[in-house]
Ligand SMILES: Nc1ncnc2c1ncn2[C@@H]1O[C@H](COP(=O)(O)OP(=O)(O)OP(=O)(O)O)[C@@H](O)[C@H]1O
């Protein structure tokens with residue numbers, strides 16, 4: 160089910176979108192000297208009060224209607240912590256939510272990272288009204304994709320237009 164870290168990321172970002180975030184920054188940082196992968200997701204959504212913030216790591220907590228379990232956050236926390244990494248969530252009502260998860264790249268049970276290019280595309284194309292800033296750092300190499308900047312150049316053409324998707328694929332493949 161959750162066999163790639165990228166799927167966790169898609170889930171966590173879905174929470175941000177549900178929380179009415181208009182801006183989501185996502186950092187994916189790989190340090191092969193320290194053997195650490197860090198995911199950092201920050202949104203400007205509705206946030207959570209202190210009580211909710213404590214409950215969110217409980218699989219039986221959800222605010223989705225007609226659902227009994229909410230697994231997005233607990234699964235990410237579980238994957239990070241059972242493979243020797245860390246998980247931290249902080250949130251403030253009316254300001255947003257921030258999640259930092261780290262993973263030990265040497266742990267034998269660490270799921271594969273998955274396809275980062277496709278993950279970026281899914282998020283950007285699937286949420287055309289949300290602004291994203293991706294920062295993908297692979298040791299000293301850094302790639303940044305800021306959809307707000309891209310949208311300014313598009314002059315009204317939607318970011319999920321087929322020609323724009325073709326451009327995005329090429330841009331990511333050539334620069335990331
Ligand atoms: N970024 C966020 N901003 C505000 N609230 C959040 C955020 N992430 C999670 N929550 C709250 O925590 C609850 C649990 O999140 P979680 O992802 O674990 O489960 P879910 O989204 O409810 O269901 P699932 O992910 O299994 O479809 C959400 O229903 C929501 O109330």
Ligand SMILES: [Mg+2]
Nearest residue numbers: 170174231232
């Ligand atoms: Mg969720």
